[in-house]
Amino acid sequence: MKNVITMLFQNFETLDVFGPVEILGRLKDHFNLRFISQTGGVINSTQNVPVVTEPLSVLSGSGHVLLIPGGLGVVDLLRDEQYINDLKSLAMKAEYILTVCTGSILFSKTGLLKGKNATANKRLFSWAIQESPEVQWIKKARWVKDGNIYTSSGVSAGMDMTFGFIADLLGHQVAKQSSIEIEYDWKEDPGWDLFADLYR
Amino acid sequence: MKNVITMLFQNFETLDVFGPVEILGRLKDHFNLRFISQTGGVINSTQNVPVVTEPLSVLSGSGHVLLIPGGLGVVDLLRDEQYINDLKSLAMKAEYILTVCTGSILFSKTGLLKGKNATANKRLFSWAIQESPEVQWIKKARWVKDGNIYTSSGVSAGMDMTFGFIADLLGHQVAKQSSIEIEYDWKEDPGWDLFADLYR
Numbered sequence: 512m513k514n515v516i517t518m519l520f521q522n523f524e525t526l527d528v529f530g531p532v533e534i535l536g537r538l539k540d541h542f543n544l545r546f547i548s549q550t551g552g553v554i555n556s557t558q559n560v561p562v563v564t565e566p567l568s569v570l571s572g573s574g575h576v577l578l579i580p581g582g583l584g585v586v587d588l589l590r591d592e593q594y595i596n597d598l599k600s601l602a603m604k605a606e607y608i609l610t611v612c613t614g615s616i617l618f619s620k621t622g623l624l625k626g627k628n629a630t631a632n633k634r635l636f637s638w639a640i641q642e643s644p645e646v647q648w649i650k651k652a653r654w655v656k657d658g659n660i661y662t663s664s665g666v667s668a669g670m671d672m673t674f675g676f677i678a679d680l681l682g683h684q685v686a687k688q689s690s691i692e693i694e695y696d697w698k699e700d701p702g703w704d705l706f707a708d709l710y711r
Numbered sequence: 712m713k714n715v716i717t718m719l720f721q722n723f724e725t726l727d728v729f730g731p732v733e734i735l736g737r738l739k740d741h742f743n744l745r746f747i748s749q750t751g752g753v754i755n756s757t758q759n760v761p762v763v764t765e766p767l768s769v770l771s772g773s774g775h776v777l778l779i780p781g782g783l784g785v786v787d788l789l790r791d792e793q794y795i796n797d798l799k800s801l802a803m804k805a806e807y808i809l810t811v812c813t814g815s816i817l818f819s820k821t822g823l824l825k826g827k828n829a830t831a832n833k834r835l836f837s838w839a840i841q842e843s844p845e846v847q848w849i850k851k852a853r854w855v856k857d858g859n860i861y862t863s864s865g866v867s868a869g870m871d872m873t874f875g876f877i878a879d880l881l882g883h884q885v886a887k888q889s890s891i892e893i894e895y896d897w898k899e900d901p902g903w904d905l906f907a908d909l910y911r
Contacts, residue, residue: 525736526893529729529760533866536725536758544759553763558736559744560729561763563753633894665894666733670867693726694833694865694906696896706894 527580573604581613611669619643722784773804781813811869819843
């Protein structure tokens, strides 16, 4: 049983979180989900979803799956040294790290993506490059795996990445069956990307 | 500006709610989202997401969009006369009704789907027919529109239905552009259904 720690912040993007959470949360024999924010309490997504969180201080141990969403809230957090340090500390103790959309840019500020392959939201891809040029940003990709780090393209791509993660961890059959149960047309090929060429 | 009232209950299915909420919530000039449960307070999804809700008693007025998710919690609610009466009352005052997955079966208990075309989760389709044989259940469909009522197939189908609803209300271009912004491969054809034939 692995703990999945989802780091929430004000103005996270709803589906960045709840796409992966739907998929991981159905596999109750494998994953235990926790929703964490820096100080705990109610955190609102940009789409006004109020979620109850536990404070970072309750966490101990290691070997978790760390889920880092994106969203408007990322803009301020990129310059928040304390937040980046907390995120880095959590990431260094994680067995796996999953980032969605601009969550990849937020995570890149920990320095842990230096020299690694990663992807991010396609409309904001030049922002990713500008903020962290030391990352090997791959534009045409639904998601990218580099070691224990999975990064995905924008918002809904987090779901395809999460099925990819499950395929790696629990086998393709488990991932495929899960995708059928939620009637999702899983993009199994991480290189599939309809959106990369829409933006220059 | 339309109010979107999402009716939550213990053990709702996470993505049934937050797929449509992601899509509607991004259109801030058009939709105002509220999360309601019978008595208010924190409601947990089957995937352990704790969401803060307002009680039903705070609602007044009409002309809202009513979003009805499915999930394990539906099993008990089908026999909960008070809940069904509350849902019927809300639905009769709604301008539009959107149901996802087994939320279609829950909604069918109000009697408001009698003789109407509708769809539901494909794995549990025979359950839908058994519970409410007076509905014109359509098996092969991603979503079905009948008058002001939109019903969708299982879990992730709620997203395609919501884009379809937006296309009807605000035009195809708005729906398409929104789907691109969240990098979602919108199934624009409500007749598209990979999953109907998987179950007999």
